[in-house]
Amino acid sequence: MTAPIVKIRNLKKSYRRKSVVDIEQLDIQPGRILGFIGPNGAGKTTTIRCLLGLARFQGELEILGKNPYKDRQELLRDISFIADTAVLPKWITSRQLLDYLEKVHPNFNRHKAEGFLAHTDIAPNAKVSSLSKGMTTQLHLALVISIDAKLLLLDEPTLGLDIIYRQKFYEQLLNDFFDETRTVLITTHQVEEIETILTDIVFINRGKIALNLPIDDIGQHYSEVVVAPQDIELARSLKPINERKNLGDTIMLFENQNPRDLEQLGTLHTPSLSNLFVAKFASNYQSLGT
């Protein structure tokens, strides 16, 4: 096996003695697109800040064999990122941004960025202050995926973008950025949009990893069954982790249950990422009456 791009062992981060990240172990190999998914306040952004060397942490964290806090300067050649609070200076124009990055970043490909921007309405002389929120994000994304980085960290990258551009962005990410030498980590609450491009999912809840699986293995561990009315009590006895109603049907989601037992109850299918998310985290929201 090749060396992981990201290696985490006992990563801990607290704010005012409150533990917000506590990840025992996580390795991310090159050539993977990992969805880093969790409820609000789960610790996703804090973990990304640690990966970027922007926050001190306890434990072991290596990116390309280096410590992001100590070797930040060196690592920034190989890491590209967009933060959920992404801001660009208001006074700068799109062209000036390209000029700047070309000068300061050895791995920035101006030609590529211009190609991405050609598909938007952003004029080279447009100041950031004159762009809409979504256009600013488009500009930022075009810059970020034009950096020849080994690791791309995307924290809610498509926030504020319309649906067509969101789809286009993920297409570009796959076709024009991603290859087997690179790694992408994406956090988003719009899980259904990234489901088809992910190779792996990591669910994080209250700072801890709740699930870490290649996307193709979900079906080996999780099954959804539309349960026939007469079998509902029997199905409940197999302890589904979630039960929901859909147009009068009762659908139950099971974790690590024998498929032969489940087949007696109805047709099995692999749950979508959003249904799996709800099943795993609905208990966080019980106080909301869900």
Ligand SMILES: Nc1ncnc2c1ncn2[C@@H]1O[C@H](COP(=O)(O)OP(=O)(O)OP(=O)(O)O)[C@@H](O)[C@H]1O
């Ligand atoms: N600078 C800070 N000072 C104190 N607490 C913080 C700070 N940054 C984050 N936290 C706390 O750490 C926890 C994790 O926050 P984080 O932003 O990592 O969550 P998240 O998973 O990215 O959430 P969301 O999906 O809502 O963006 C939260 O309880 C948050 O209040």
